[in-house]
Amino acid sequence: MSKSTSVNPDLQREREKCTFNITELTNLLDGGPHMTEERKRREVMVLNEGIHIEEVPSEYLSHKEKYELAVKKACLMFKLIRRLQEEENAGMESFRAFLGGTLGSAILQDGSPLTLHYVMFIPTLMGQATVEQQAYWIGRAFNLDIIxxxxxxxxxxxxxxxxxxxxxxxxxxxxxxxxxxxxxxxxxxxxxxxxxxxxxxxxxxxxxxxxxxxxxxxxxxxxxxxxxxxxxxxxxxxxxxxxxxxxxxxxxxxxxxxxxxxxxxxxxxxxxxxxxxxxxxxxSSKLTYGTMMFVRVVIVKDMCNYIAKAVTIATRYSAVRRQSQPKPDEPEPQILDYLTQQHKLMVGISTAHAFQLSAEWIWNMYNNVTAELDAGDLERLPELHALSCCLKAITTGDAAECVERCRLACGGHGYMLSSNLPHTYGLVTAACTYEGENTVLLLQTARYLVKTWQQAQGGNSLPPTVAYLSRVGAGRRVPPWDNSIEGIIHGFQQVAAGKIALCVANIEKRQKSGMAYEDAWNMTSVQLAQASEAHCRAFILSSYFEETERQVKGVSPALREVLLQLVDLYVVYWALQRIGDLLRFTSISERDIEKLQHWYEELLTKLRPNAVGLVDAFDLRDEILHSTLGAYDGRVYERLMEEALKSPLNAEPVNQSFHKYLKPFMQGKL
Amino acid sequence: MSKSTSVNPDLQREREKCTFNITELTNLLDGGPHMTEERKRREVMVLNEGIHIEEVPSEYLSHKEKYELAVKKACLMFKLIRRLQEEENAGMESFRAFLGGTLGSAILQDGSPLTLHYVMFIPTLMGQATVEQQAYWIGRAFNLDIIxxxxxxxxxxxxxxxxxxxxxxxxxxxxxxxxxxxxxxxxxxxxxxxxxxxxxxxxxxxxxxxxxxxxxxxxxxxxxxxxxxxxxxxxxxxxxxxxxxxxxxxxxxxxxxxxxxxxxxxxxxxxxxxxxxxxxxxxSSKLTYGTMMFVRVVIVKDMCNYIAKAVTIATRYSAVRRQSQPKPDEPEPQILDYLTQQHKLMVGISTAHAFQLSAEWIWNMYNNVTAELDAGDLERLPELHALSCCLKAITTGDAAECVERCRLACGGHGYMLSSNLPHTYGLVTAACTYEGENTVLLLQTARYLVKTWQQAQGGNSLPPTVAYLSRVGAGRRVPPWDNSIEGIIHGFQQVAAGKIALCVANIEKRQKSGMAYEDAWNMTSVQLAQASEAHCRAFILSSYFEETERQVKGVSPALREVLLQLVDLYVVYWALQRIGDLLRFTSISERDIEKLQHWYEELLTKLRPNAVGLVDAFDLRDEILHSTLGAYDGRVYERLMEEALKSPLNAEPVNQSFHKYLKPFMQGKL
Incomplete structure (x- = not known):
């Protein structure tokens, strides 16, 4: 690792002033020091093979050449996986990072033609083939007799x-x-x-x-x-x-x-x-939902990786880039010193944390429900389904927004493919559509919420993730506003409940005026999608907060402080984003709002010195970031020029089109 | 024109039920029937040359091949322009459509290497060279002795x-x-x-x-x-x-x-x-701002074209696409029948209208101010500068959002390059960064607003576009809410004034606590950018409303009704998007909000039958749309397949990479 040599002095200074131990946070994110070690070992092992190295950057190739390169890389990568599996006697699961994760996308930046063999073909055989069929097909698939x-x-x-x-x-x-x-x-x-x-x-x-x-x-x-x-x-x-x-x-x-x-x-x-x-x-026809839900949960985890990548690139760039001169006698500030820039980046950092913890939460729920399913208990299936739908929709939508905001925060240079931000956006925005279009998914959750709401009105007890609906039922007295994190989360639950109640009332009113239920539903569907979103926001905020509260018990005071600041930032950010909802459905006042705004600005200032440390802690190697703007050493401008010089157009001082078209055109002879 | 043959029956039905005369609207948008005729004539003339036709769609080419094709096309296009100029003895201006506009992008979808020769090199010579320099250089540039x-x-x-x-x-x-x-x-x-x-x-x-x-x-x-x-x-x-x-x-x-x-x-x-x-x-050093402002005004006009393009594609696709089955006994509805889909599209249609009228407004202002400038009067320059800054920022940001929403509204097929939506987004999002990064521009406007606010507090009279600041000054009694279009626009002015006042108070408070002005400004800059946005929203809403009111006096009752519905939709949409602001700075009530929501839903339903007619009225030829999803005849699926078959990968049943990599890999011999 050449991490110590010739780092950009501004980045170096950022690292020196970081108030917490970066490795401690990395270990926490990985799930323990041994997991970090294992990950790093695997990264070194894989990257040493050099499969990811491209003679000509793939963005300069033709469509056909891109495919041919992808086949070559995919074959080499899966050959390596097979070798490692044999050496380590490990199952497929431990190599998930190759497929959708960070390491796989470092090798196959533009997707792999063989991924579905592993993530859909084999799993579907395992889930839907009989024992006899499995005996025949899975062996052939694992041995790659067939793809x-x-x-x-x-x-x-x-x-x-x-x-x-x-x-x-x-x-x-x-x-x-x-x-x-x-x-x-x-x-x-x-x-x-x-x-x-x-x-x-x-x-x-x-x-x-x-x-x-x-x-x-x-x-x-x-x-x-x-x-x-x-x-x-x-x-x-x-x-x-x-x-x-x-x-x-x-x-x-x-x-x-x-x-x-x-x-x-x-x-x-x-x-x-x-x-x-x-x-x-x-x-039970519900059994086949298993694979679909599994994939959705995996998507949430992938979104964390993409956000971490984009925000690492944009934050390091913002520490290196200097621009403008607000004070005449001082040098140009790092753009990371501008509050508007912090506003664009910090929420990205905290979103990566929030989604990671939400993903873990639903992962555990998924495993529990699957165990219950195997025991024939289908009770929590609709709840899991509803949660997975809205969580997939909101996390992919938010991730796309985060990545795009990071790209735009890098100005013109973010538009360069060599920044790797456009590519990352391409991958993330695809997830807004595949495995269930986001608006459709939100409306599926809404259907569950409306049904649950009606059950709650009937006095029935509700499953855990929607239990708040009976606590903060509509028509009850709105409690006094509490301008704290718990208060805001509770406020979001009131918002969700209020919106669901309003939707139900609107549908009923429309039905009473003679509309069919389906038409009343359709006329209310913009509101229904928003209610579903509000429910999901409340879930993410509360699971992020609660999981962090649990998590920080085992960490150093310095790290605890930063992790809690990140939660605060995330929650206050969303409160400010949803002030209209809070004003409608809670008793928040103008004074509270102004306090929240100041709290937010203070949090940005407090987190500012740790920005680079926080993205360093995601510990994404340069090969994974694959970005001129985001490398660990901050050699931004040098890399931009080095990458530009790799363009095949720069191999010749004069392109043939000058002789063929431009010169005849200028001479009036074309 | 093969417009009448074999149109998709769903699209045909949409056109039959349109309540207004589509040609009347096209003429209105073009500025009169003779302008429409002139535009169509020029389109036919240019497209007959066939420069836009590609043997292999350019997305399949390598980077280098793309450039070479662009040079070829640009030379042929400018040769044609030269010929047309000579034939018609017309100036450069009448051919602006070739450069940034719709016709140019039909020919050079991925940008032209010669555009800056015409839009920056020659204009800068005209604006900044002496008479002697112009005599020497402009001739050489016009004759293409030099590029x-x-x-x-x-x-x-x-x-x-x-x-x-x-x-x-x-x-x-x-x-x-x-x-x-x-x-x-x-x-x-x-x-x-x-x-x-x-x-x-x-x-x-x-x-x-x-x-x-x-x-x-x-x-x-x-x-x-x-x-x-x-x-x-x-x-x-x-x-x-x-x-x-x-x-x-x-x-x-x-x-x-x-x-x-x-x-x-x-x-x-x-x-x-x-x-x-x-x-x-x-x-005066201010003189050099001229070109920059000119370019910004042009950008606003370009945004209209891009939005019109994207929303035409997505709306026609939504009329052809059928999906899901909310009622068991009925066929799958056109996705345009879903309110959530109308919500994504209709605001795009009205935004194109709103920006066109705002662009015309500032275009006139620009011309007036330039005339005053030539007479030595610089008074309105800061106002124009401030307005052009925020308008560039908001229109490019909104346009990017509109285009991307249209792309996502087409589901997976919007992700295909053949939809032309990804390309369009690439062009629009670039505008968020070039010619002044949007956040920086918003803060430039904010600086003007803060200064103007302080002048208003001192009792000075204000220029027209900010005159509302003295009418709705802070500290005055908040008037009762008026749930009408005028009432909402007035509400947005109250919001802008309220936000500016709050920013000024925050900066002053921070200064009093010992901060330097620049630091206080920075700490308040997230709010300042939002205040600047609010000012711009108020401007766009009011200029769209007022210009439409003026415009509809000359049109048929059927068209008038639709144009006013579009204004209503746009204004109510933004009211609902900014409910938090309205709740904070006006006396709007929960009941008003629910009424607005219903008003919005009713407007979508009213506009639904005219959706296809409205996008047809933009009158963008198939060659300009360049989209499998958006063509006039609605042959969506046929075109998707036809375009897919053009991929060079489909020219051979087995790609060479099978023999080179895949087979050896499967046999364990790689």
Whole structure:
């Protein structure tokens, strides 16, 4: 590590004035010193392989070259994973960092064509294949005899799964399913690795037996010849084209022209089709929600990484960059000294902490609920589902905003791809749409909240994450405002309850005026989405606060002070963002608001000296940050120039287009 | 025009139910039927040339190929402009649409390497060169004997112009200036066309004569040999690398190693250096603000175009896309029927109108002030400057939000480059940073507002755009809330006044507690930026309302109704977005808020049937939209597939990387 040599003096000074032990915070974020050590060991091991090093930065390549580079890197990366698994006798889980996490994105910055093989194909086999099917397929998949992906979304249907059009019709005579795409919109569209990489695929299709439709079921389908990789007969497969980001993921389309597969290729752990075509229903259709929820929880964890990355880049840059001269006799200040800049960055730092703790909270809940599920208890499933929906929506939305704010906080240089901020935004904003479009998800949570609200009105007791709704029911006296962290969190719960109550009242009023329930719901849906957001804000604020209170019991006083300041900052920031809601649904006063504003400004000033220490504690290596603006040593301008010189356009002093177009044009001869 | 053949039936139905005459609105937006005709004529003429047609869509090209294509297209486009100018004997102005406007971006979607020659190089010569200099240079520039650009921003300094480091030192012995880049951060960085396209450049540099620095002045410098295009001795020039967008603009860096230019190459209309090195100051340093303000006003107009484009694409897509099934017995609704979708789109439509009218307003003000300037009257310059600063910041920020909301409203398909929404966002978000970083601009306006507030307290009369500050001064009785459009606009003025007053009080309080004014300002700067935003919102709302009131006097009743609904929607939308502010600074009540919410929902429902008609009225041709999702005929899915098939990856069924990497990897032989 060359961390000690020639660090920018401004950054050096920032580190010297940091009031807490950076390593202590890193250990806390990792889950203990041994976890930090393990992570660092793995990072060194992987990065020593040099797979991440690019001769020409990939942003200069053509679309096709980008894909070819991605295949090369993905193969080398998964080869390495396989080697490490064998050496360490470890399972897949310990290498999650390669896939969606920081280390994987350091190697495959623009996405990997093989990721879905590991995160969707194999897990779906594990979750939905029978024991016999697993015995056959999982071994082949693990050994990479086959490479698979998972195809659900179609050109015409995304979030609304019931609307999928691909059909799988059972033919009892041949004991086969016939897969077919009856329309253009039935084409599968988006699955990663589908275009040119996978040769097998799990396809979600409408199951028909004996002339009856039984809804969406999973089928395993061979797409390409295992030897030649040529698409099989009746398989129309290709890539969907260039995207805002993730151009290494090889997203594909897939159409079927009456493609026949054996009956055994339907994944039958849950529902079955017998040889004669008899359909045997799954004991609970809710079981299939498992994978989807798992993925959503993983997304929340990924958002923490992206925010940490962006805010590390922007904060270090802000310590190096000097601009303007507010006082005539003093040098230009670091832009980190401007309160407006602190305002853009600090909330990013605290958001990374808040989401990490919220992710851990829901991760634990997920594991508990899964254990209950295995024991046949489905009671907390709707609550988990509702929470995972709004949490996915809010964390991806907030993360996109945080990353974009960080990029803009770096001014023009943030617009350079070499800053790595545009790339990071591309990855984060994709998450606002995939695995459930955010507005749709918020409305799913809202549906649960409305139902729960009505239960609470009926005097029923409520599950933990919505228990506050019976405490702060509508119509009760609004308690006096308490201008403390607990008071604000309680205020947010009042806001959520107030908004839900208002929605329920609006829907009822509209129904009374003659509207159908669905229309009344639709007319109220802008408010419903906002109520859902308010519920999620209350959850994040309170879980962040409570988990931090628990966590700081085991840390040094210096670190405790900073962690609590971060919680304060986050909570006060959101109070100020939602002053209108607080004014409507709590008894907060103008004096309270002005105090909050001053509290916020004081917190920024208090956190200012620790800004660089706080982002250092995320401990993201330069190879992971991959940014001219964010490297540990702060050689911002040198790196910008070094990266510029790598542009193939700079390899020649005069580009051929001068002779071909520009000169003839100037001479009037074009 | 194939507008009538095979239009998607849903889109067709939308057009049939439109309640107003679409052509009437188009004419109104263009400024009259003859203007519409003229625009259409020019579009046909230009697009018939086919310069915009790409064999392979440019998103599949390498960075270098993109540049080469951009040079080719730019040369052909400007050749065409020259031809048209000669044919029609028209000036540059009538072809502005080619440069920043819709037609230019249809041809050069990713920016042009020659634009700055026309929008900065020639105008700067016209504004800052002496008559003799103009006689020599402008002819050469117009004839394209030389191609120029304008270099101000440096690696280390952007918005803070005083901090620029490039020096131009006069050598009286040889009557030359010596241009030099004393540091790495002194390198010019960003100018469009600088990298490999321009051979001349106007360079802004710190002028030194007789050992004294006189600040930033413009110099014309030859960069490359006119014949060979090779960089001249001492000139370090190249491109800065790949960016989030605008990769056709060929942004460059430029460093000088003691480069000598004749004394006559300083542009001396305003300030001069005599032969002996005597510096003669400009009569007013404010004169040079002209170009900068002109560019800002142009930016506001451009934002209208981008918003219109994005909202046309997203609205048409939303009429074609059907999803989900809220009522079991009915077909899937068009997503445009969801109130949440209307919420995302309608405000975009009204924003395009609001910004167009605000742009016209400030355009007129700019022309008036320029006329006064020419008559030596500088009085309204600070007001214009303050308004142009916040208007640039708010319109670019809002436009970025609008475009991104439109992109996300198209779900996954909005993430495809073929939707053209990511590209559009790349262009719009760039405007948040260039020509003055938005936060810095808001604080410049705030400085003016604080000063004006203090003048008002002293009883002085105020210029028109801030006159409301003396009407609704702080400390006065808050008038009863009026839940009408005028009432809301008045409420926004109260908010702006209240925020400015609070900022002034905070700064004074901090000064009294011992802080320097600059520190007190900084500590209050988050609030100051918000006050500045509030002022700008009040301006946009009132100018949109007043201009529409004026405008609708001349239109049919059917169109009048829709235009007024759009104003209502815009004003009520912003009231609901800023409920916290209204609750703090006006006497609005909870009942008023609930009424506003219902009013808003009703307005969405009323405007819903005219949504497609409203975006059709922007009359953006398919070639300009350049979008799979937004074309006039609504063949969304067909176009998505057609575009996907253009990907070079789809030209071969098996990519070479299968044989090279994937197969060896699967066989354990990699």
């Amino acid at each position: 698979g992906t998972y195809a659900q979304t179609e050109l015409g249907h995304g979030t609304f799964i019931r609307g999928l059009e691909t059909t799988a019709t059972y033919d009892a005579k041949t004991k086969e399913f016939v897969l077919h795409s009856p329309t253009l919109t039935a084409y599968k569209w988006w699955p990663g690795g589908l275009a040119h990489s996978a040769n097998y695929c799990i396809v979600m299709a409408q199951l028909y037996t004996n002339g009856q439709c039984h809804g969406i079921h999973p089928f395993i389908v061979q797409l390409r010849d295992e030897e030649t990789h040529m698409p099989l007969k009746g398989i129309k497969v290709g890539e969907i084209g260039a995207k805002l980001g993730m151009n290494g993921t090889n997203n594909g389309f897939l159409g079927f022209e009456h493609v026949r597969i054996p009956r055994e290729h339907m994944l039958m752990k849950n529902s079955q089709v017998l040889e004669d075509g008899t359909y045997v229903k799954s004991p | 120029g650009t304008y270099a101000q921003t440096e690696l280390g300094h952007g918005t803070f112009i005083r901090g620029l480091e490039t020096t131009a030192t006069y050598d009286a012995k040889t009557k030359e200036f010596v241009l030099h880049s004393p540091t790495l951060t002194a390198y010019k960085w960003w100018p469009g066309g600088l990298a490999h396209s321009a051979n001349y450049c106007i360079v802004m540099a710190q002028l030194y004569t007789n050992g004294q620095c006189h600040g930033i002045h413009p110099f014309i410098v030859q960069l490359r040999d006119e014949e060979t295009h090779m960089p001249l001795k001492g000139i370090k020039v190249g491109e800065i690398g790949a960016k989030l967008g605008m990769n056709g603009t060929n942004n460059g860096f430029l460093g000088f190693e003691h480069v000598r230019i004749p004394r006559e190459h300083m542009l001396m209309k305003n300030s001069q250096v005599l032969e002996d090195g005597t510096y003669v100051k400009s009569p």
